[in-house]
Ligand SMILES: Nc1nc(=O)c(N)c(NC[C@H](O)[C@H](O)[C@H](O)COP(=O)(O)O)[nH]1
């Protein structure tokens with residue numbers, strides 16, 4: 373397997389491990405990069421930003437921090453990140469996230485799938501594809517709709533199998549009975565699918 377997916381997911385897991393454990397969310401890690409077309413091994417990848425849950429002040433998600441960090445470097449507010457993301461012929465923006473971007477948040481804050489979709493505003497290419505290691509478990513919002521929102525925005529996504537238990541163990545570390553919750557999520561059977 374020449375793809376770089378495993379090494380990026382391992383990096384995202386390391387990012388997620390920096391997140392303070394909470395019972396009210398999941399610990400997630402995210403990487404934003406620019407990939408050259410026809411470069412399946414990612415040998416010419418350019419890492420643009422990283423983020424993890426609650427890295428930045430407030431109730432922040434990994435993908436949100438990833439965009440915020442990039443926006444800050446380019447002196448624009450997070451909600452204007454689309455205007456400073458690179459948009460180059462022959463290259464595409466790719467995200468790796470340990471968990472499926474959220475489509476709904478109990479807090480009511482803007483979900484990450486929407487933030488990712490907004491990178492395509494103003495005719496910009498924006499994020500082309502999102503790779504993640506687990507679908508969002510049903511703990512907080514039931515059946516996840518993040519993937520559906522990405523598809524609706526014309527953004528590709530793909531579940532990379534093999535890291536589910538590790539990702540969920542990190543994500544749920546702050547939860548009561550996290551081991552039981554991890555096993556329940558693994559048993560939900562949605563983890564191995566690449567369909568909604
Ligand atoms: N993809 C993703 N990245 C994260 O960094 C994170 N924390 C979640 N978590 C999804 C979960 O659905 C929400 O954490 C709960 O719905 C609570 O919502 P808040 O986080 O308080 O807005 N999902």
Ligand SMILES: [Zn+2]
Nearest residue numbers: 433474483484
């Ligand atoms: Zn989110």
